[in-house]
Amino acid sequence: MYATNYHRASSVEDAVKLASSNDEAKYLSGGQTLLPTMKQRLAAPSDLVDLRHVSDMKGISVSGGSIRIGAATTHAEVAKSSEIASACPGLAHLAAHIGDPHVRHMGTIGGSIANNDPAADYPAGLVALNATIVTNKRSIGADDFFTGMFDTALEDGELIVAVEIKAPSKSGYAKFPNPASRYAMTGVFVAKHGDGSVRVAVTGAGSDGVFRQADMEQALASDFSAGAIDGVTVDDSELMSDIHASSAYRANLVKVMAKRAVAAAG
Amino acid sequence: MGMEGIGARVARKEDKRFITGKGRYTDDMVVPGMKHAHFIRSPHAHAKIKSIDTSAAEKMPGVIGILNGAQLAEDAIGNIICGWMIHSKDGTPMNMGAWRPLAQDTVRYVGDAVAIVVADSKTQARDAAEAVVVDYETLPVVTSAIEALKDGAPQLHPEAKNNLIFDWEIGDSAATDAAIASAAHVTEMKVINNRLVPNPMEPRAALGVYDEGEDHYTLWTTSQNPHVARLVLSAFYNVAPENKLRVIAPDVGGGFGSKIYIYPEEIVCLWASKRTGVPVKWNSDRTEAFLTDAHGRDHVSTVKMAFDADNRITGFKVDTIANLGAYMSLFSSSVPTYLYATLLSGQYNIPNIHANVRTVYTNTVPVDAYRGAGRPEATYLVERTMETAARELGVSPAELRKTNFVREFPHQTPVIMCYDAGDFEASLNAAMDASDYAGFAARKEEAKSRGKLRGIGMSCYIEACGIAPSAAVGSLGAGVGLWESAEVRVNAVGTVEVLTGSHSHGQGHETTFAQLVADRFGVGIDTVSIVHGDTDKVQMGMGTYGSRSGAVGMSAVVKALDKVEIKAKKLAAHLLEADESDIVIENGELKVAGTDKSVPWFQMALAAYTAHNMPEGMEPGLKEGAFYDPSNFTFPAGCYICEVEVDPETGKTEIIQFVAADDFGKIINPMIVEGQVHGGVAQGIGQALLEGTHYDAETGQLLTASYMDYTMPRADDLPSFQISTTETACPSNPLGIKGCGEAGAIGSPPALINAITDAIGNNDLTMPATPQRVWAALGSAK
């Protein structure tokens, strides 16, 4: 790791100010992605602005079907939240299956989505749930937020403050972990919304990050059952292929995991 | 046996310090004036070094010295050797290319060491390393052994045309061909044994200290055999003569073979300490471990097994291509030859065997012994072929094996080994009972109702441990003898120190070696200390690998104990005014049998050191040494049965049950033996199910160079093992021990793959059986 300066931000404004006063500054949340990269000298921020003590960015609140998760909330907090478990069980299940206990107690939702790893779990959840990403400047819909592999709509220095979700009527997530990293080799989140629409979002499989599976969404909108997906063919031309899984195998997993997610959603 | 003697389930003495973080490893060592090293490594798999510019780096803060291959050559530091000469079948010696500890002119794999930077801190060394400019001209790359043998492939070493190191054979080719030609049935397979990265928990480390006043060197290092390290550092690498060199291997956190060898970094740190005038410490990070620790396995084989009309094996023909990586590591030549092809008879009576082995250079990490070393490769061929043959012949896998088991001992195989003892059917029956093999069909039906494919597979392995006798291995090309030494010192207060040439890096010697003393003299194991891992303390020894510490190392201890016992009894007889032959040792006392006359053990010891009242002509003191050279290999054997369920939708395998029935001969501590089996089986399951090593064929980059891509087995990948032992004593050593350190890793992969192939109905499946591979194999089975 190269030498770096550490700052502890006390508020959203403070964090933005600390970050903007230096070109090479980076926000530090759980550090589960950023610190390993720095240790390998693949990232060299001059300054780190620690977000974990900003009270506005921490914690979970649920009222009247509206869920708000602070950006610096850890995966473990989401996983064990009884409010999330009842308002959106699929999301609690998702958070409980990220990494290992160490990672879940350090890593945060804000860090995960800002990073937008194509194999991360949260992007599938937030797209399927049609979440809103609240930053220090604006609100961004999940469909617009995730713009490609490791790429988001965030501008330089823009800070994610919270994620807002309207509780769906049904939600389920099924993940097939990469045997080595245990990130998603394919993860599918299925959500049935209050207006009857269904969203199916896939992570780990797309060659450009998280994507929605329109054919499945249509099939499930008229019949929310695992069997409804049977007839859908998954096109593998846009899917990732690597040493762990070919695109054909991932196409198979997209369908199998989608069916399991629907079954889990009940 | 007593509470702490042979056979007692004694808790490990060493665990307290390990589990409380009080172990002392090489990287824990601190000496005055110590500085830190960083190695500059080739980012290319094959390139010419055109120039190395260190001028900017030398001016960086904290930098003490930057050294490369040119300076190493100035000091006449030798090439890294391969210690086992193999001749090709045409009689020519193996074609060994030069391996410089710091590459000169050419680099041949990603990670090849090019220069060392020594600086005040690790960070400064690394910063300066980034400022060193190495100008490379890249060369074409080859990573697959099969490709490397083809005409026109990139050439690694001028000595090895077509990258062929040797083309070796064993057995009778014509007789085996004839057996195949006249067979009632021939089973043919192509079998790949996947390359593995060893991954001991503690990465390698070295601390080299040169003392100018004494002109003396000390090397602390992560070694399984510090004396062998000293020998080669002295005799071949020309660092210092043995009397001027001390090698210490303190607590070592796992080796699995990868810490047998003396690597470039150890040599260079020691040499650099003299060159720079400061003690030099290096500690590998995990990425370096992936890139530079000797890998294991990497064979591609074709086999033909011939059967007569009664399903008796009449011939076995094997052709193997073994990838040895970019350079020949210390024992690399022996692994795919004498440690491998000599086990191709398995547990079976096979009249004709022939194996041809070609070893090949490629632009990959050097390959050498890894837990099992050659025997897992042999077992995998034999046991996959047997199970497949049973399926083809329509007989049960157990029946086919029983038809062919060796039942009379000694049994001379056609491939050197002479099996001395065993009861293969006893292990098979024990494993079949424990696994309820008979009830499998019903379990398969039940699984089907849940949409799962259930399969069962077995593996009847035999392996050879101890790796001896010295004269025999010498005649086969080994550069060293494979005996072991021990010294037993009884102190004046009766406590005992055992100095052993074996080295413990996870095996529990501090407990089991002490149990031998407890058993013999009736003293508590807490009064017995085991001293190992330091060439200044311990007489010459050969170290620990090949499951040899029990069979060979303990045998040396037993010989020394015999001598101590004789002297102690003589002295006691003198003190008790009795006849020497009437003295018995019991519960810490030397007694005159049948009387109430006795002298406590400690009092006898004290008498040996006060020497006030010794028998006529007896020297004072009580300390005896012994060297033990075994008369044969030992042959652990057993049967493993694995039951799996495959999810046909995803190809994911779940191991439902894993049963091991091993014959390790005499067991000193059943708990430690169980631990060895657990660890070995976990590694075997890792190989069979999880651990795939991938190189990019174009660039030679190791794609699986971290845990993000290399799948180490984790607790939740493994079932709860059901293990048991049967026992036939080994006739060739005094304790009847066979060895247990590698069996789990040797026997388990074929059991698992046989189970999965049974579940999916397709014999064509390559390790590791990842979900994707199993899914694909299911698709092509339909």
Ligand SMILES: Cc1cc2nc3c(=O)[nH]c(=O)nc-3n(C[C@H](O)[C@H](O)[C@H](O)COP(=O)(O)OP(=O)(O)OC[C@H]3O[C@@H](n4cnc5c(N)ncnc54)[C@H](O)[C@@H]3O)c2cc1C
């Ligand atoms: C062993 C291991 C296993 C893992 N397994 C999984 C897995 O199975 N599934 C999975 O999804 N993930 C997994 N992860 C990643 C983990 O979920 C991380 O927590 C996550 O990717 C990053 O979150 P973080 O809080 O640690 O962010 P950090 O590492 O602190 O930051 C990541 C990036 O986001 C930026 N950032 C952080 N917070 C904000 C913010 N509020 N606004 C703007 N930018 C911000 C940082 O500047 C940095 O660039 C794993 C990680 C490890 C180490």
